[in-house]
Amino acid sequence: MPPRPRIKPSSRLLVPLLRPSPRLGIAPISSSPQLLTNTFSSPHSHSPSPDAISPKRTFSSSSSPSTEPPPAPSSRWYSDLKARLGKCILFGCTREQAQRAAVVLGALATEWRALTAGAEGFLTGGRKGLERQQVVWGEMDSFGHVNNVTYIRYAESARVNWILHFAGVDPKNGAQWRELMTPKATGLILKSIKAEYKFPMTYPDSISVYHKLRSLPSATDTSLILDCVILSHGHRRVAARTEEDIVVYDYAAARKTAIPPFALDVFRDVWRQQEDEIARARKRIWDLTREVEALEKDTWDRADAVEDLGAAGKGGQ
Incomplete structure (x- = not known):
């Protein structure tokens, strides 16, 4: 008995879901790296981390x-x-x-960025770093890929935006948040930065860059360790990571100082949001995985599965 033919999906159902996102210009760059690890790792060694913009978050004590x-x-x-x-x-x-299949492909096309970042606790959306920033031709070097130092500049620009974002979230202390990026009273100083490169990114491409707190800060801490992830939109994967040691510095006393109380409250709430985002993003990824597993069971992984070969399966008749 000849195999039962199956209806092939129309490409019109799938192709529009994979259109690239628009690109924007790169944000201003502010500070310089102090430590750089110059090695490329295997493309299989990157860690996971929704292209959809996350809803605006508010900060609370709960x-x-x-x-x-x-x-x-x-x-x-x-x-x-x-x-x-x-x-x-x-x-x-x-x-x-x-x-x-089209529904799952649509979710992958629109949520890949937030899911990749969120699964590691990075908060996406809004002005929390750099989003959809264009990689320009002049950022490549003689080796034909984006220069290693440029990744550090991406990370530092994103960190400045991440800090200044809190001035809008916490308007009562907005002036103090903005002062953290100036040498006036209490400020944040980059002590060291270490980079890990995942693959040599090239033009044309666009990136999104996010930061997160590595640990829950305490009232006695005089520094913060921030993790940063740089996502390539062209490859839809992690292009590089950085680890940044940020010192809280009292310019008047010329010494380190504890995290200001106004910032500590917000950072603690950010930590809770990071933990919530890890749970949300991972659950979503596993839900999509189960959808794919169910589709496999209904197609090629059925006990009576027979591949639809079209005209070839009919002997070319």
Whole structure:
């Protein structure tokens, strides 16, 4: 008995979901690196971290319940899900199955950035770093890729935007937040920065850059360790990471000082939001993974599955 033909999905259902995002110009750059690790790592060594803009967050003193977040997904979750969907589509889908695949592809196309970053606790959206910044041709060097120091400049520009963003979130202390980036009273000084490069990024491309607190700050802390992730939109993966040691400095006394109380309250709330975002993003990734697994069970992984080869399967008749 000849295999039952299946309806092929129309490309019109899938292609519009993968259009690239618009690009913007790069933000001003402010400070200089002090420490740089100049090594490229394997493309398989990057860690995971929704292209959709997150809703505006507000800061409060309430804390979320302490629950264990879902396990971290594979570092290659995005490319793996796309490949698995492709296998289902190539095998042959009914119209209903093609629509299910299109929904998942749409989610991957619009949420990849927020899910990749959020799974590690980076908060996306708004003015919390650099988003959709264009990589310009002049940032490449004689080796044909973006110069290593340029990644440090991306990270530092994003950090300045991240700090200044809190002036709008906490308007009562807006002037003090802005002063943190000036040598006037209490300020933030970059003590060291270490970079880890994942692959040699090239023009044309665009990037998004985010920061997060590595640990919950305390009232006696005189420094902050910030993690930063630089995402390539062209490759839809992590291009580089930085680790930044930021010292709180009293310019009048010419010495280190504790984190100001107004900043400590906000940073503690940011930490809680980071933990919430980890749980949200990971749950979403695992939900999408289950959708793909269900589609596999309904297509090529069925017990009675027979691949739809089209005309070739009919002997070229």
